[in-house]
Amino acid sequence: VQLVESGGGLVQAGGSLRLSCEASGRTFSPLPMGWFRQAPGKERNIVVAISGNGSTTYYADSVKGRFTISRDNTKNAVYLQMNSLKSEDTAVYYCAARRSGRYVYTRFGEYDLWGLGTQVTVSS
Numbered sequence: 001v002q003l004v005e006s007g008g009g010l011v012q013a014g015g016s017l018r019l020s021c022e023a024s025g026r027t028f029s030p031l032p033m034g035w036f037r038q039a040p041g042k043e044r045n046i047v048v049a050i051s052g053n054g055s056t057t058y059y060a061d062s063v064k065g066r067f068t069i070s071r072d073n074t075k076n077a078v079y080l081q082m083n084s085l086k087s088e089d090t091a092v093y094y095c096a097a098r099r100s101g102r103y104v105y106t107r108f109g110e111y112d113l114w115g116l117g118t119q120v121t122v123s124s
Contacts, residue, residue, distance in 0.1 A: 002113075005094070030071070031052055085122045087122050089122050090121050097111060
């Protein structure tokens with residue numbers, strides 16, 4: 001299974017972006033997935049996560065009310081809608097997935113699969 005992100009770019013503060021992540025390859029069931037981000041010189045941290053069936057989500061405090069995660073299991077895809085972007089949202093955003101599990105997962109080590117990342121730059 002491979003994860004491919006798209007949708008990053010440069011946006012002004014207050015603007016919006018939508019990131020997409022598609023899982024290619026054979027999956028036997030919808031995968032728990034998440035988005036992490038990593039700014040230069042900082043650790044990779046969880047932003048949002050969603051369970052395999054989409055019924056449970058997690059949002060980091062810093063993005064609550066601004067970001068929304070959703071998924072389309074018919075396409076093996078997960079999306080991150082980012083609104084009211086701030087300069088501190090600037091980072092490389094990584095899509096992650098677990099090969100199994102019924103819940104949301106928020107720690108780096110809980111994920112088995114990673115995309116290559118997409119740059120999001122918010123200018124102030």
